[in-house]
Amino acid sequence: MKRLERIKEDIFKLYDTIENDMNRQLCRNHHLHVYHEMEKLSNDECLYIAALLHDIGTYLGFRGKHALTSAKFAKEFLEKYDCFSAEELDLIYEVIALHSNKDQVDFYEAELLKQADMKAHHLEDFF
Numbered sequence: 001m002k003r004l005e006r007i008k009e010d011i012f013k014l015y016d017t018i019e020n021d022m023n024r025q026l027c028r029n030h031h032l033h034v035y036h037e038m039e040k041l042s043n044d045e046c047l048y049i050a051a052l053l054h055d056i057g058t059y060l061g062f063r064g065k066h067a068l069t070s071a072k073f074a075k076e077f078l079e080k081y082d083c084f085s086a087e088e089l090d091l092i093y094e095v096i097a098l099h100s101n102k103d104q105v106d107f108y109e110a111e112l113l114k115q116a117d118m119k120a121h122h123l124e125d126f127f
Contacts, residue, residue, distance in 0.1 A: 004049065006081075008049075011049075011052045012028070015028045015031070023059055024059075026059070027055070027056070027059035030124065031053070031054070031055065033124060034052075034054060034120040035048060037119045038113070041112050041115060042109075044109070046092050046109075047095065047112060047113060049092060050095045050099075050113055051113065053073070053074040053077070054067075054113060056070045057069030057070035057071075065100075066100065067096060067097050067098065067101070068097055071092075071096035071097035072093075075089050075092065075093045091109060094107075094110060098110040098113075099114050102114055
């Protein structure tokens, strides 16, 4: 879990670079809600990291499909740590890339991120 804690800290610093105050707060809150939902569903560190980065492309203002831009950014962001295997980076990329495809059933880990995201959205809509 040391790897997760170190990367989580850097992800929070990344959130802080979002210039618009409202977007910065929305980004942090939504990603943390998804992270906490993922903790209920899995003990896979890679899925926790995917939860913290799954919509980052939207909040950083990238153009294109948010799931794909977020997946690409996440993979490039995480490669610099040199502590992930190619399989782990591919898993993180794939689950993020597929998370907005709610009408299609994908592999197990991708479905976990979809479920955590939907639960977080439901909670956010409630409040």
